[in-house]
Amino acid sequence: MTFKLKSLPFAVAAIVASGALVGTAPAFAQTTEAAAAPQRVVVTGSLISRTNTETPTPVQVLTSADIQKSGKTSVAELLTDLAANGAGTLGTGFAGAFANGASGISLRGLTVGATLVLIDGHRMAGYPLSDDAQRQFVDVSSIPFDAIDSIEVLKSGASSLYGSDAIAGVINIKLKKNLTGTRLSAEYGDTQHGGGKTRRASISSGIGDIDADGYNAFVTLETRKQDNIKVYQREQFGYANRDWRARGGNNINLGVPTAVNSFLTPTNTPFLYNPSNPANPAGVSNVDNPANYVFLDPTKCNFQLYRAGGCQVNDRESNIQPATENVNLLVGMTKKLNDNWELALKGSLFQRQSENNRNAAPQAYNPTAFNGFNVVRNGQVTPAVGAIPSTLFAPGARVGSGFTNPFAQNARLYGYIADIGPTLRTDNKSTASRVSADLTGSAYGWDVSAAAGWTKVKVDADYSGNINRQNLYTAIRNGSWNVLGGNAPSLVDAVAPQFNNSLESTLSYADLVGSREILPSFGAGPLSFAAGAHWHKREQNAPPSSLTAIGAVNNTSAFTIGDETNTAIFAELRATPIKNVELGVSSRYDHYDTYGNSFTPAANFKWTPVSNFGLRGTFARGFRAPNPAEVGNAGSSFTFNSIADPINCPNGSRTTAGNVPTACSFAPPYLQTTNPNLEPEKSKSYTLGIIYEPMRGLNMTLDYYKIKIENLVVTRAGNDPSFVPNWVRGPVAPIDIATGVGTGTVVGTPRAGPILYAESPYINAGSTETHGIEADVRYRWRLANDMGTVSAALSAAHTFGYKTAVAGSEYQLAGTQGPSSVGGATGNPKQRGQFTLGYNRGPLDVTATVNYTSGFSTIDPALGETDCATTAEHVGGRLYFAGLIQPAQYCNVSSFTSTNLNVQYKLTQNLTLRGAILNLFDKEAPYDVATYGNSGAGTSYNASLHQPGAVGRFFSLGVNYTF
Template structure:
């Protein structure tokens, strides 16, 4: 605690000291003479986090503004990529590189590392319907990957709690994506891009046209359309790098490449050639094997020469994005204005973790079945196959019943999900004045619909029935009928919908002039919204026909709220404000959240500011409605079948050692909302013209956190087990025998949502900007945003863990890493028609440990945190050199040249120095077991050096 306070004190003292040390400070801080006369008064605007308009760009709250020019100069081609590089975006963020996520294909923002569920994302200041597929099937969020790039006017990032004005979810902050208000003329652009190392080829076209001038014609109408396609980036296109090779044999571990036998799979795995195996004669006996394809034999197989080449797994999925935005603004007389907007954002992507056992013949004497999750019914283990062995005779020439290993022909080599998401939105805003009040009213409707098509999932009952047919049995080498293939590997789909309807109104007016000469301004408003979620499971998964039950959610909630804000300038240099909100939910009840802010201009060049806020997050339908899902997060040893954790101990079942169990998630209708308390304290320093710096300390404490109880330290799972059937058992001499264990293998355990403990995070954030006019040389600019996390403490049922700079809390909000430091530095140069920009995106190092999982030893991080088998053969576990995940920085270069008043060309190089991502063996958030990098923090490294070239024409 003393160390944390020391960091804060030193940071504040340094800022104060830097200001005090300037010898000409008072003179430099003021602008006089002709330059001052040329300055125009700032237009009053309403910023995110307040109802009351203001002229001062610096607010009591820390706000980062990304203009359309800033976004264009970044060199990125999607809003999701821009937001992923925010220094305030941390642990729990969701990126498109996590192909196996519950919310497949979507991207979400996690301010202050508190998860996507505690960051509120607005579009034009209004709520948007959340993505129907929640993150980890729990946290609802707005998918920012579908927001059109060229339709954005600016993005305002409020980095403090704002529930007093916005209600639920605004705990860590608010991201307000503001779309174009008006456009006159016509603009078209085209852009192409490609990765140096293959994959990711991109092309994008946009067109915007508008008519009417608000000031002269009294109206403006425009339409903007954008289409973007990106090819996938495959794992095999990066397999030359250590983080993607999958072969750890030279690094103290195993090869986890598909088809390579080793200790972790008991030397039995699906290879490039299907083979029959007689378990009665042992895994090390060549006579136990019959390879059906002559390209492989026992010697090649054991040498790893019959591996299955991965042509499927994605580092970044193929995606298509199309958007249409239409706006109409009309002056209604006097100062009333009506603005209408309609939009359709569509995204299609193919997701999946690549090679999985879902498309392999079952490697055991029996198949225990799948766990069915049918809405309204308890979990059930169904569709087991009591004997999966192929009888002697026919294709089986081993003389005894044998198991069949290999990939199923016609199934491909991966279970895939093609995901199409369409977001539609209609909104109307009416603004004007009446009776001395500035009035705003809005109403709207938004809907997000996802349609998913699943492939590569196997109907095991149909498969083994076909293999056992007396006539024309299913051929493991292929050439089977279309009817067989369709029955064994069916293609199926589902639809999920999320809807939000809202209406709100607010008004503000100046109540009085205070003795100090400043105004006393009051604002108040009412809001109502209804959220509906209808996300049924795909039937074949729900019934346990082709896999374990998929997530489903049904539910709705209605919120009614009243809110108010009071702003006062009692002294010339002092601003005070207070706000409060009362929410009523038809699901759990009521919440009251107050807030207060101040800003004191202690000197013309020095301002002190601070905020205090209460916040909350209401339980959503996935947590308290009709919902269920299956999940897994870290490896365990079966307490009965592998009690000592050694797969070679006589009597142990090797497949029950170091395996990742499944949990069935259940809801809890008695959940209370998560509650937060946050404050910020900061400085605004402007010692000279064009130089501005802000330094803000933040503290956010969340209590009553809604977590799955399986992640709590006192949780004792009750396992549902499959029937006890013949299975491989260690003989104590390094071999296997077939026998019936005392109990069946673990199928799943149930885990409910509970309010448990909480989290408190503190940190310091620095924002620095400077512009320098160098005359004939040109204009220079620099912007720096740096976030340093001082502490991140997780409290679980009275046990506290310090997780800043670790991999935790991997069980709470995704295994994305929790670095203490993130920064973004932008250097720009402008002269005439040329603009050059360099952007440096830096993420600090962090540890692979996760104390919240009880993992405090580096030797355990790969298996116990990431659930990876890289070092299952190493008696010392994970080598110490992989305990720390090194820092990473990508450098993006962007050049824009205005050829004439109509034509502009631009070129970008992302990750210009081709930095590779650091190896992270403790993460599961990436393309699959072959890759060992953090897709949330280091995706730019996985993509590698990326070139793009574009042009735009405006008239």
């Protein structure tokens, strides 16, 4: 699939003139089949009810039937396939994310913070752990399938009605309103290549008929359990194999010495290394001399095996897909009151447990010069420990229990730390609670809607695998720690303490909206008006864990403590001043106690000169208020790309005499600091489109969009070319220095101490502008002789441009890896599409869905990286080709297409069987060597865009029974 559209006029002319889209159609677009008695409904993006659901603003609707036919087992998987979803998407496969375990949607690639997710049209508390420690979002992975009535995706700016965060659009997840009878459902699924077993079961039951009995009460309970998929279970595929030698790269398997690690690396058994033996033969580097090594367990490893890669440590812990378990409960009651008033009460408890590891290598005895730090007291950096004792042991010194340094010179200890578990790990339980009340009715000629609610998301996190290095080196030097393992549990607990933390985000809200026709005749139709008020208070209490706060462990979990209160008034006016022309205007005034006020107007139109053709367009201003993570008491540490130390490796070469090889390519830590003086991000958005029904059963829409966001809230590192980090360095200490002869090194004194961190504050800087087209088409026809009904649907998006500007420099990022500094290098493809083909006859229903994502370059011009020969190292921080020339085939990420098949058969009126195959043709995830938003240490695929290609073919069977 190749798009060559250059402008909106060309696109419109081509489609209208040629009918090129006939025979294809939009995923889940509104049907044009007339209902017998049209009802007035409120569509997301408006406050005024209407009978024609094809609105001036582009809205994509996913019904409960669409959701069931997708073959997916979670809302996160379903929404990730939206054609409008783009760069910065937070998927469950993004193992290194600050918001570990959660999922968020990024419409138009403008980050999860610019997409507002509503539940029943109201705000929901955000996940306590913000994306990139900054952007608030709603975790869609915790919302159950069976509780959903429909999902409406508003693909235009909507701050004039909904306020902050609705810059790129709105996703409104509508939960069930009423239910009668009882429905039982069960499903089981498994992957072809191992791991990932999925079990799901639900029961829904309701009593009472709204019209006949005046009430309805229901309950739905759903459980879902999904096993993890380990990286080693996919090692037969290139993206999960860490040995790149056959592909022109390095072997980056754990425990394998290479030039990348200066031939010194932890392995399957600890060893002592003498870095300064004066007796080395002439011309022999210290690392090449077996006399400089003593392996503490020679039955497992010796020098010859070590140098041949025979002491490799197999990674059995990193995840392609983490294990998750969900238990979800929704209860609701609707009661008719007097005079056509209606009260709806809902309560829900959505709980998700996940088992995540940060996919880091096992902790090693190799020292780091800095143990822990934190950012506390409103942005004041407080190093907690600073420099720690080295693992350089004097001659005869103890090296734990039973070992001493046998060399006449100082020696270093290399190896993975025994007894503490294989890697950093976080087990978290997320509990989302919600209570809401909606009162609707009519009074004094007004249709009135009043709502109030309380929402809370609590995350209980258990951490393991972190090291208290002071305790570790003290135990090694006093001889109480056995470096080979078998240590007492109490000593292990002191060295690798397991600790926990509780984090909460709460949001209380109240809404009042009234609408009416203020003039029954205004031109060719009535003049309708709606006005309302909104209030919410958000509190985020996500403190650092006790051990992180004092720096006892170097845990990078972000923390945020703060609150905000928002009050707003808003209004909408809609009229038909002349025949077939609908005009609408709206505006909103917000007050935030954190920064001040925002005013956001909007306008839209729809013109239908003939019954089967219409033009529509919108203009809207939007904003995103700085949140507590940006202006409150918050902090985090992060890395995002590799650099060379400007002092210890000024030319970036590991082999230049005097350079420190380990300083030539590493990802430096930054400490994120808040800024109480931030202003909100501000946006302007436009859409212009056509609505066309060339024949009965075929309708299509094509919309052009343009969104520009200014005054971006970004971290200074990576977003301000003038930024020169003020590196905080550790003390100067002896380290391996290149001799200038091959890969040889000698121990010497570097020019400066090692880089520990630099502060990077949030700033308002630059802008992002994106524009493109989105097509949604649906075609439905009945076959002759009662042979059934065939339906086709297409939802496609093409990005003309994605431009970012900072400090006077402008970068075009559409079709590249960028912007990696704000999107996890998750990629910015120009095209995405979803095509659905369905067949229904009697009890049989078959649906095939094809998801397409175009390829893109691995460069990121916004980082100054325009040479694809080094993108793996400089953009993704990956060492696949470090010190080598990256082969040309890895300069681009290939396009990816996956096909899902879902079959349902109704055996009886009550019993339905279904089966699904996801990734039907078992398409493998393409290489993306420059992403760092992937799953698994060392994996080379894009988890945000190509996760189905890493999971592989997935089979599921299910059954529904109603009575």
